[in-house]
Amino acid sequence: MTADNTFVRDTKSARNGSREKFWMRLDNAAKIYPAVQDEELTAVFRLTCVLKKPVKIGPLLKAIELLENRFPYYKVKPKKGFFWYYLEFHDEPIPLKPDMAIPCRAFAKDDLIFRVLVRENRLSVEFSHILTDGGGGFEFLKSLLLTYFDKCCISVPDHVTALKPDEDPSREEFEDAFSAHFQENIPSPKKKPKSFHLPFALNNPPRFNVLVAKLSLADISAKSKMYKVTITAYLVAVYLHSLQSIYNRLSGFKRRRERKIFRVQVPVNLRKIYPSKTMRNFSLFVTPEIDLALGQYSFEEIIKTVHHIMQLETDKKLINKIIARNVGAERNIWLKNTPLFIKSLILNLTYSIAGTSRYSGVITNLGKVTFGEVDNLIDHFVFVPPPPNKALKVNCGVLGFDNNLVIAFGNITQSKEFEREFFRFLVSQGISVKILKN
Amino acid sequence: MVICRECGxxxxxxxxNCPLCETPLTRNIGNGNITQKKITRSKPEVERKYALQRVLWQVTSVLLLSGIVSTLIIDLSVHGEVIWSVYPVSICMLCFSYASILSFWRSKLVYQLLAGWVISTFILLAFDFYMPYSKWLIHLSLPILCALNVVVIPLIVILYKVKRKGLNVLALIFVAITLICLIIDGIVSVYFLGAIKLQWSIIVAACLLPVVAALLFMYLRTRDNADLQKIFHT
Structure with missing residues (x-):
């Protein structure tokens, strides 16, 4: 038994393909998803690498074959226990499929909960959030890409770090890092009031559609530097400003009915704060907000607020508080001893009442990636966040590569008003925006 | 360079074939250009299976027909009328109906068996129409036919749905055999004695059910998720 109570009988045996089964507890962030997910709210995110040339299927098959035993913690299926779901190892081949359907589809009941998708010059991976977050998913894509390039006889520079196919997976990669970094007897953060939600009508199922746009990284970087904030803070400010604009356009009655707090969830990769090599979920949210009850905000005021909230909330001590609250709830004696079918009802209710009702949107920035000398083979990357729920309606994923920043909006409504507002504002700031075919 | 027209x-x-979408590729090399075109997927293994079924049907039909003809000739030559040969003839006819449906009707096995049940019932009713003095057709053969189908069809459905097949399959088959024996014993006793009086089927059940219990126990012990900690972790 490892420190985080993850049951891994023998990681090396999995690596060496001896097919010994193991099982793992769901990590703290993953626990909610089996209870709330369905055909629409799939909890599946996608990472796409758009190459400059069509994907060569032969080298790709060889690359996947080499990686078969490298990521045993992803070759698992969620199963129902009596008290909690758990992940059970299944030594099945990494699923490779043509990328023909809508992105971020749900996984079938008996499938592995990640897949590799290929179409023309696009190589994508889709992961259920039960398995990992964007950070872990991108590490997998990085390993796959570099192995693929290697099989295409393209030399990959040594300084590009990625998990190598011939390495054994370390125990830290299996780790539930939330439990590992949980500290007892820390007070919980204060509850936040409910916030504004976009008032758009939902699409008919299948609801989810994606809009992808490419921006100049140099332009946006210059703009952020001008305001002395990070690119993430700048984009969050644009997000909040767009929400405010939409709120202002509502009719008087609707405006009085809607809540006046605009709060955006911004995932933070905790691997950068804590010394963790986990390949499973390890991110939390900071929640910059503005309150229109205090009056209208100029963009400058929004960006200042966002910057300071983000600086404050990414402090390790405050992150400890959030981890303590989340893991503490999971370890609550009443909750943990409640049978799963009742627990699922509670989690479902909690998710809709206390979860997304307190946020107006989500913006995930995975940062800028680089592959050194092989960058010239790649056009761009796209990060498509999981389909938002009926309250959030729209969410946003950001990924930078080379001199481009690609923004993908996931939307389940009939309206593109929010995306229009967001990009129009960027254009008004002198940042060129090009909408891409997805 | 060959590009898959479906996946690109x-x-x-x-x-x-494209390993992703299975689209077969043909390369027509003319004028130095390589072109691909999509062709209809052939299913040689399925075709082979149907061809084998047809051969089996032909062999079965010849055997059954020869059985029918020989028993009828013997019966007619000895008694001058159809007496005992009605039993092998009706059994051969039922087997022939099932063999024909299974060989020529391309549908799910359950539907094939249901169709076989209906046709067999009609065959037995036809025999009864021409031989009204043979009470066994209605009172014995039809209930046994129904009992067989009522047990076998759900058994096939269950076996099809069972994900992990092992000793549990054998246990289910033994349970089905026990049930069939009990039902047949009951039907026969009602036919001959006018009341349900189970005799030999009790012995069959007493022998098979402990075997079923042992098989299920061994199956459950060797299941992957027998790890109680995994199921009951909090």
Whole structure:
């Protein structure tokens, strides 16, 4: 038994393909998803690498074959226990499929909960959030890409770090890092009031559609530097400003009915704060907000607020508080001893009442990636966040590569008003925006 | 360079199908250009299976027909009328109906068996129409036919749905055999004695059910998720 109570009988045996089964507890962030997910709210995110040339299927098959035993913690299926779901190892081949359907589809009941998708010059991976977050998913894509390039006889520079196919997976990669970094007897953060939600009508199922746009990284970087904030803070400010604009356009009655707090969830990769090599979920949210009850905000005021909230909330001590609250709830004696079918009802209710009702949107920035000398083979990357729920309606994923920043909006409504507002504002700031075919 | 028309990915020169979408590729080399075209998927293994079924049907039909003809000739030559040969003839006719449906009607096995049940019932009713003095047709053969189908069809459905097949399959088959024996014993006793009086089927059940219990126990002990900690972790 490892420190985080993850049951891994023998990681090396999995690596060496001896097919010994193991099982793992769901990590703290993953626990909610089996209870709330369905055909629409799939909890599946996608990472796409758009190459400059069509994907060569032969080298790709060889690359996947080499990686078969490298990521045993992803070759698992969620199963129902009596008290909690758990992940059970299944030594099945990494699923490779043509990328023909809508992105971020749900996984079938008996499938592995990640897949590799290929179409023309696009190589994508889709992961259920039960398995990992964007950070872990991108590490997998990085390993796959570099192995693929290697099989295409393209030399990959040594300084590009990625998990190598011939390495054994370390125990830290299996780790539930939330439990590992949980500290007892820390007070919980204060509850936040409910916030504004976009008032758009939902699409008919299948609801989810994606809009992808490419921006100049140099332009946006210059703009952020001008305001002395990070690119993430700048984009969050644009997000909040767009929400405010939409709120202002509502009719008087609707405006009085809607809540006046605009709060955006911004995932933070905790691997950068804590010394963790986990390949499973390890991110939390900071929640910059503005309150229109205090009056209208100029963009400058929004960006200042966002910057300071983000600086404050990414402090390790405050992150400890959030981890303590989340893991503490999971370890609550009443909750943990409640049978799963009742627990699922509670989690479902909690998710809709206390979860997304307190946020107006989500913006995930995975940062800028680089592959050194092989960058010239790649056009761009796209990060498509999981389909938002009926309250959030729209969410946003950001990924930078080379001199481009690609923004993908996931939307389940009939309206593109929010995306229009967001990009129009960027254009008004002198940042060129090009909408891409997805 | 060969590009899959469905997925748009680049394929190796020696590939016959796209490994992603299974689209077969043909390379027509004319004027120095390589072109691909999508062709209808052939299913040689399925065709082979049906061809084998047809051969089996032919062999079965010849055997059954020869059985029918020989028993009828013997019965007629000895008694001058159809007496005992009605039993082998009706059994051969039922087997022939099932063999024909299974060989020629391409549908799910359950539907094939249901159709076989209906046709067999009609065959037995037809025999009864021409031989009204043979009470066994209605009172014995039809209930046994129904009992067989009522047990076998759900058994096939259950076996099809069972994900992990092992000793549990054998246990289920033994349970089905026990049930069939009990039902047949009951039907026969009602036919001959006018009341349900189970005799030999009790012995069959007493022998088979402990075996079923042992098989299920061994199956459950060797299941992957027998790890109680995994199921009951909090």
């Amino acid at each position: 990915v680049e394929l190796e020169d020696d590939m016959i």
